[in-house]
Amino acid sequence: MRSKGLAVIGLLVAASMILAACGTATPETVIQTVVVEGTPMVVEVTAAAPAGPKMVTGSFGPGDVPTIDPGLSTDTSSTTIVNATTIGLSYLYESDATLHPGAAQSWDISEDGLVYTFKLFDNIPWVKWDGSQVVKVQTCPDEAGATKDRMLTAYDFEYGIKRALSPELASDYAYVLGFAIKGANEYNAGEATADEVGVKAIDDTTLEVTFLEDAAYNINIIGLWTAHAVPKWLIEGDDCTEARGDRWTEPGFFQGYGPFTLKEWVHDSYITIVKNPFWPGTPDIPMPKLDEVKHLMLDEVAEFAEYEAGNVDFSHVPLADIERVKADPVLSAEYRSAPNLCTYYYGFNTKAPFVDDVRVRKALSMAIDRQGLIDNVLKAGQEPAQWFSRPGLVAAPTMADYPDLGIKYDAAGAKALIDEYLAEKGITAADVDITLMFNTSSGHQKIAEAIQQMWKTNLGLDIKVTNQEWKVFLETIRDPVATPQIYRLGWCVDYPDANNFIREVFIEGGSANIKGGGGISWGAGDPEYDAWAQLLLDAAKERDPQKRTDMYAQAEEVLVDTYAAIAPIYWYTSSGVTKPYVTRSYAVTGHNEFVTWDVSK
Amino acid sequence: MGRYFVRRLLWMMLVLFVVSAITFGLMHAVPGGPFSREKALPQEILDNLNARYHLDEPLVVQYARYLYDVMIPRFSLLEKDPDGGYIKPIPSLVDDFVIRFNIGAVEFKWMNFGPSYASRSRTVNDVFKQQLPVSFQLGMMSLGFALLLGVPMGILAALKQNTIWDYLGMSVAIFGVSVPVIVLGPILVWIFGVSLKWLPPTGWGSQPPYVLGLFPSNLGPEFFKYAIMPSVALGLVSSASIARLTRASLLQVIREDYIRTARAKGLMERLVITRHALKNSLIPVVTILGPLFAALVTGTFITEQIFGIPGMGKYFVTSITNRDYPVIMGTILLYAILLVVANVFVDLMYAYLDPRIRYD
Numbered sequence: 001m002r003s004k005g006l007a008v009i010g011l012l013v014a015a016s017m018i019l020a021a022c023g024t025a026t027p028e029t030v031i032q033t034v035v036v037e038g039t040p041m042v043v044e045v046t047a048a049a050p051a052g053p054k055m056v057t058g059s060f061g062p063g064d065v066p067t068i069d070p071g072l073s074t075d076t077s078s079t080t081i082v083n084a085t086t087i088g089l090s091y092l093y094e095s096d097a098t099l100h101p102g103a104a105q106s107w108d109i110s111e112d113g114l115v116y117t118f119k120l121f122d123n124i125p126w127v128k129w130d131g132s133q134v135v136k137v138q139t140c141p142d143e144a145g146a147t148k149d150r151m152l153t154a155y156d157f158e159y160g161i162k163r164a165l166s167p168e169l170a171s172d173y174a175y176v177l178g179f180a181i182k183g184a185n186e187y188n189a190g191e192a193t194a195d196e197v198g199v200k201a202i203d204d205t206t207l208e209v210t211f212l213e214d215a216a217y218n219i220n221i222i223g224l225w226t227a228h229a230v231p232k233w234l235i236e237g238d239d240c241t242e243a244r245g246d247r248w249t250e251p252g253f254f255q256g257y258g259p260f261t262l263k264e265w266v267h268d269s270y271i272t273i274v275k276n277p278f279w280p281g282t283p284d285i286p287m288p289k290l291d292e293v294k295h296l297m298l299d300e301v302a303e304f305a306e307y308e309a310g311n312v313d314f315s316h317v318p319l320a321d322i323e324r325v326k327a328d329p330v331l332s333a334e335y336r337s338a339p340n341l342c343t344y345y346y347g348f349n350t351k352a353p354f355v356d357d358v359r360v361r362k363a364l365s366m367a368i369d370r371q372g373l374i375d376n377v378l379k380a381g382q383e384p385a386q387w388f389s390r391p392g393l394v395a396a397p398t399m400a401d402y403p404d405l406g407i408k409y410d411a412a413g414a415k416a417l418i419d420e421y422l423a424e425k426g427i428t429a430a431d432v433d434i435t436l437m438f439n440t441s442s443g444h445q446k447i448a449e450a451i452q453q454m455w456k457t458n459l460g461l462d463i464k465v466t467n468q469e470w471k472v473f474l475e476t477i478r479d480p481v482a483t484p485q486i487y488r489l490g491w492c493v494d495y496p497d498a499n500n501f502i503r504e505v506f507i508e509g510g511s512a513n514i515k516g517g518g519g520i521s522w523g524a525g526d527p528e529y530d531a532w533a534q535l536l537l538d539a540a541k542e543r544d545p546q547k548r549t550d551m552y553a554q555a556e557e558v559l560v561d562t563y564a565a566i567a568p569i570y571w572y573t574s575s576g577v578t579k580p581y582v583t584r585s586y587a588v589t590g591h592n593e594f595v596t597w598d599v600s601k
Numbered sequence: 602m603g604r605y606f607v608r609r610l611l612w613m614m615l616v617l618f619v620v621s622a623i624t625f626g627l628m629h630a631v632p633g634g635p636f637s638r639e640k641a642l643p644q645e646i647l648d649n650l651n652a653r654y655h656l657d658e659p660l661v662v663q664y665a666r667y668l669y670d671v672m673i674p675r676f677s678l679l680e681k682d683p684d685g686g687y688i689k690p691i692p693s694l695v696d697d698f699v700i701r702f703n704i705g706a707v708e709f710k711w712m713n714f715g716p717s718y719a720s721r722s723r724t725v726n727d728v729f730k731q732q733l734p735v736s737f738q739l740g741m742m743s744l745g746f747a748l749l750l751g752v753p754m755g756i757l758a759a760l761k762q763n764t765i766w767d768y769l770g771m772s773v774a775i776f777g778v779s780v781p782v783i784v785l786g787p788i789l790v791w792i793f794g795v796s797l798k799w800l801p802p803t804g805w806g807s808q809p810p811y812v813l814g815l816f817p818s819n820l821g822p823e824f825f826k827y828a829i830m831p832s833v834a835l836g837l838v839s840s841a842s843i844a845r846l847t848r849a850s851l852l853q854v855i856r857e858d859y860i861r862t863a864r865a866k867g868l869m870e871r872l873v874i875t876r877h878a879l880k881n882s883l884i885p886v887v888t889i890l891g892p893l894f895a896a897l898v899t900g901t902f903i904t905e906q907i908f909g910i911p912g913m914g915k916y917f918v919t920s921i922t923n924r925d926y927p928v929i930m931g932t933i934l935l936y937a938i939l940l941v942v943a944n945v946f947v948d949l950m951y952a953y954l955d956p957r958i959r960y961d
Contacts, residue, residue, distance in 0.1 A: 062906060064913065065720055066720045066722070067720065072722070169645070169651035170650045170652070170653040171646075172638075172642060172646060175642070178643075178645075189645040237691065244692060245693050246693050246694040250722075266809070267732075267911070268732055268911035268912075269726065269805065269808060269911040296803075296909065299906045299907070300907070302802065302907060302909045305791070305795050305802040306802050309794055309802045333615075469633075470922060471631075471632065471922070471923075472631070472633050473633075474638070474639070475632045475633045475637060489639060490639065491639070511639075511641045513638050
């Protein structure tokens with residue numbers, strides 16, 4: 001009996017393997033008439049190209065996309081979907097970080113530079129996937145029973161922005177809007193009402209936004225995903241729509257208005273966006289060429305295996321495979337490393353022993369052979385960082401224009417500085433007791449050990465290296481007493497302006513300069529700090545691009561050289577492989593946008 | 602038997618209560634909170650988040666709130682809609698119950714495991730509903746594979762002790778134990794997925810909705826071609842320990858007096874083995890089946906990562922690194938419940954396998 005059972009199972013397994021080897025049928029396009037919310041609709045269906053739908057598949061990394069709610073998104077996978085399914089008033093080209101009109105076709109700026117009046121396109125409809133195709137969302141029937149298309153209006157933006165700022169939603173990114181929009185922080189902190197926020201829809205196509213400062217980055221911040229429009233009728237319900245509350249982003253409910261819209265989201269497994277055929281195509285955002293973009297949720301190693309098996313069209317390359325990819329004639333042609341707007345750095349606790357002297361900090365920074373680190377340890381074409389604000393950001397200095405700005409590898413100069421310090425203090429290198437801490441990860445460990453060796457070789461200093469689990473580490477580096485002398489951190493772009501880097505991170509109260517916290521003990525009252533903070537505020541308001549960049553260059557010089565509060569290490573690149581039949585753009589902003597992508601198979 | 606069950610049930614409740622209290626205490630004792638980020642959040646934002654998730658309350662209150670949300674069924678009255686129906690509250694992630702329905706104006710709600718802090722569009726209930734079935738399917742298949750391979754291998758090795766069969770079976774067992782999934786998995790993916798292209802390298806063949814909330818709705822070749830590699834990789838390790846246990850236990854039982862008695866009274870050797878020896882020798886195997894079942898059906902982090910399987914396993918790990926408190930509590934409690942229930946079944950199996958054991 002037992003052997004029979006085994007035989008049957010064996011047969012089943014064999015049969016499944018044979019069937020699995022058979023090719024899958026190409027899906028056919030079915031033309032359907034549909035009924036949307038009780039109303040029959042005529043839907044234009046474009047005839048499918050003979051080759052079938054144009055589709056690309058990629059991967060986001062393991063774990064579910066945390067959210068596709070514009071107000072709540074913070075990470076790359078979330079913003080990839082959010083920026084495809086909804087767009088902001090302004091629109092950032094992900095390939096070069098230039099700013100273009102988005103849902104607003106134009107805007108006027110008041111004399112004092114504080115009030116922006118946006119003129120919206122009036123032909124962008126709200127759409128949804130109804131299970132078989134993309135359809136336009138309809139308004140509630142009037143007395144005669146007729147419905148109209150719901151069009152994107154200024155009121156949707158006003159609602160979206162105020163919802164993102166509401167204390168009840170508790171959005172992580174409310175502070176980015178609060179940084180720029182009048183009354184936003186107060187509303188978010190529960191000290192003012194929603195009406196006091198400087199965002200007001202005048203009519204369907206006119207939106208007035210009042211900012212705090214006459215700053216160049218205002219237009220960038222208002223285009224950020226946190227300030228996208230969301231469908232009030234779907235979230236809160238109206239006469240003909242059931243309220244979906246926090247669940248409005250689930251597939252089946254979701255409504256959007258971008259060049260793509262959500263088709264499927266099988267949590268933890270994959271998410272698919274589909275071309276919105278009703279996207280009107282604006283001068284800056286054309287109709288997408290792709291029909292569908294699918295993202296799996298795989299670990300890099302699994303993703304690369306799928307790429308090699310031909311099931312994924314563009315993929316990250318695991319560090320262990322980079323050498324093989326570069327050596328392989330086929331894969332090397334498909335490999336490319338592109339800039340990514342992030343910076344990797346070591347911060348100093350400027351109050352702690354030894355590193356409280358600027359000469360020590362500078363010597364440590366100068367003794368790091370950044371190019372050597374990239375060539376021998378990182379290997380993915382990263383760029384050595386001489387300052388903090390990643391080139392490619394608006395107004396950030398570039399290596400072409402400022403080749404000598406900031407800090408460079410200079411072993412002899414570093415040794416001279418440290419010798420001067422040791423002589424003055426009357427101590428030897430053996431007396432110097434400095435600890436470098438990073439969050440537990442094999443990648444950070446390799447970097448830390450390589451730099452530890454450079455310090456040993458170039459300065460003769462034995463620096464201790466230690467690590468902590470990520471969240472414990474974050475507590476430690478923000479503790480006034482426990483902050484280690486040197487700690488690892490990184491920063492990635494929210495909106496591509498130098499202001500988002502050097503100012504938001506290092507001014508007092510910024511992410512790496514927390515009041516009363518550890519890290520950089522540099523704050524108001526210190527005349528050098530005050531001058532530096534004023535320079536950054538002036539730079540934010542400066543209209544002349546060249547002058548603005550010059551001002552940021554000055555500020556960077558102070559940060560990494562004169563005061564040497566941090567040691568910048570490298571600027572990120574994202575390296576990946578793409579199948580030759582995919583025409584694509586490369587994102588410097590972190591998330592891919594698929595509007596200009598195409599496939600030819 | 603009835604009294605035995607009641608006693609076991611009460612013990613189970615006590616065990617679960619202690620597990621939940623220890624888990625809650627430990628996770629809050631670890632430094633770092635769910636909202637500590639590389640980009641430090643301003644205090645106002647942290648205040649809003651803490652208020653939304655009641656993290657601003659004293660720990661004792663938070664723990665009481667958790668127990669109340671999970672355990673206590675509650676009723677509420679719905680307001681009447683002008684159209685004649687009842688106005689249902691707007692769906693909210695902080696107010697999401699596993700069981701929620703209304704009869705007329707009376708709404709019944711039970712078991713709210715809380716929202717996930719890391720996935721801001723999901724709750725722990727969602728994770729249970731969508732990821733547990735996947736882990737269950739993979740776990741059952743690898744357990745089945747482990748038993749089908751391990752038990753016969755162990756029996757064969759014991760009956761043909763010190764022959765080529767014994768050495769062969771035990772070599773396979775040692776291979777299974779010493780080659781972990783983290784090595785075997787990528788090798789299988791490389792051979793069958795990437796090079797031969799016989800099987801999809803990653804992914805899972807079924808997706809919600811599931812039959813009875815657990816079983817795949819498309820149980821066919823399409824399902825098995827995804828399931829076969831991870832089931833084999835995961836099952837091989839367990840099959841190795843099952844084989845060794847079976848062998849050791851059977852070797853011991855064969856030397857017992859009652860086996861000699863059975864042989865002496867002239868029973869056929871086949872009957873001696875199947876009726877008397879085998880049944881008794883399975884007791885140690887059944888003992889490890891309880892914990893093994895609980896471990897396999899709640900998912901395994903490494904296997905899921907290698908084969909890209911959307912199961913529960915990764916939540917056991919990522920919830921802790923994220924300090925995602927409700928997910929930590931939910932996953933640990935789920936594991937604890939499965940473990941104690943599985944152990945009750947194991948105890949019942951003892952009574953069946955060994956006539957000397959009775960529960961009165």
